Amino acid sequence: xxxxxxxxxxxxxxxxxxxxxxxxxxxxxxxxxxxxxxxxxxxxxxxxxxxxxxxxxxxxxxxxxxxxxxxxxxxxxxxxxxxxxxxxxxxxxxxxxxxxxxxxxxxxxxxxxxxxxxxxxxxxxxxxxxxxxxxxxxxxxxxxxxxxxxxxxxxxxxxxxxxxxxxxxxxxxxxxxxxxxxxxxxxxxxxxxxxxxxxxxxxxxxxxxxxxxxxxxxxxxxxxxxxxxxxxxxxxx
Numbered sequence: 001x002x003x004x005x006x007x008x009x010x011x012x013x014x015x016x017x018x019x020x021x022x023x024x025x026x027x028x029x030x031x032x033x034x035x036x037x038x039x040x041x042x043x044x045x046x047x048x049x050x051x052x053x054x055x056x057x058x059x060x061x062x063x064x065x066x067x068x069x070x071x072x073x074x075x076x077x078x079x080x081x082x083x084x085x086x087x088x089x090x091x092x093x094x095x096x097x098x099x100x101x102x103x104x105x106x107x108x109x110x111x112x113x114x115x116x117x118x119x120x121x122x123x124x125x126x127x128x129x130x131x132x133x134x135x136x137x138x139x140x141x142x143x144x145x146x147x148x149x150x151x152x153x154x155x156x157x158x159x160x161x162x163x164x165x166x167x168x169x170x171x172x173x174x175x176x177x178x179x180x181x182x183x184x185x186x187x188x189x190x191x192x193x194x195x196x197x198x199x200x201x202x203x204x205x206x207x208x209x210x211x212x213x214x215x216x217x218x219x220x221x222x223x224x225x226x227x228x229x230x231x232x233x234x235x236x237x
Contacts (some may be wrong), residue, residue: 017018050108053078053226054086054146057093058154059120067183068096070219071152074182075100077223081230084108086146087164089129090120093152098116098125112145114138139164143174148229150222151213152181162186162213170209178229179213182222187215 013020030229055075061068065208075085075097079109085101087094087193101109102125115133132138138162142149162181168174181190190213197205216222 016172051081051083051147051230052096052108052110052145053083053148053150054087054142055094055097055150055152056154056158057097057152058158059088059090061090061092061096061153061154063096067091067153071096072100074150074152074219074223076104078226079104081227083230084110086110086112086142087126088127088157089113089122091123093154095123095125098123101125103126110145112141118200132232135160143168146177147233148178148180148226150180150182150226151186153185159189162192170214178226180222180226181213181215182217182219184217186213187217190215 053075055071057071061071071093078085079101085097085108087097087110088111089098090099094111098109098111109127110124111122111129113120113122113131114130114135115131130141132141142161143165149162149165151158162179165174165177165179169177169179181187190210193205194210197203198207198210212227214225
């Protein structure tokens with residue numbers, strides 16, 4: 001009979017002094033945790049009664065500026081259609097979007113935040129806030145919580161959020177979800193992608209991949225395009 005120590009479930013007991021065995025257990029456990037996370041990401045919310053629009057944009061824009069007022073006006077227009085607004089919950093254009101939703105009396109104005117070294121408080125117009133420790137879980141939360149994505153001017157974080165949605169649509173992990181880019185900066189990025197990724201010497205994307213984001217220079221154009229998507233959603237309910 002083996003003299004190897006066994007636990008109550010008959011698995012081998014490992015001494016903390018056995019460094020290599022401890023490392024192996026930790027490595028295996030971490031991989032098993034990723035399996036759990038992967039299984040959880042397969043879950044999708046049941047059909048919602050209200051349409052949710054995620055608005056991504058800069059934390060640096062100040063109240064009273066043109067872009068702040070335009071984003072506030074766009075969010076108010078979406079709320080007037082019966083939509084809820086989802087943002088990163090911070091200042092700047094996130095605050096503008098939550099403020100626009102609240103101005104119209106939206107029942108749910110959501111902030112999905114991430115812990116940063118430079119702390120940002122939840123803006124005062126968020127009705128419901130969620131806190132995340134990592135960008136990974138936060139971005140996944142956006143993906144499962146939103147029916148449409150509207151991207152307004154922003155920096156590196158906004159680009160990250162936009163590209164995540166673009167890729168999820170490209171690989172069809174999300175389907176029939178509009179990705180609307182508002183502002184001239186985005187048209188330049190998509191034009192660069194089209195010129196670089198569809199280069200005949202080495203095409204690294206399909207032409208239809210580059211048609212996923214819809215670019216608009218003005219807020220009014222974006223609202224018109226969004227209204228068309230929203231009407232289709234309502235008709236399907």
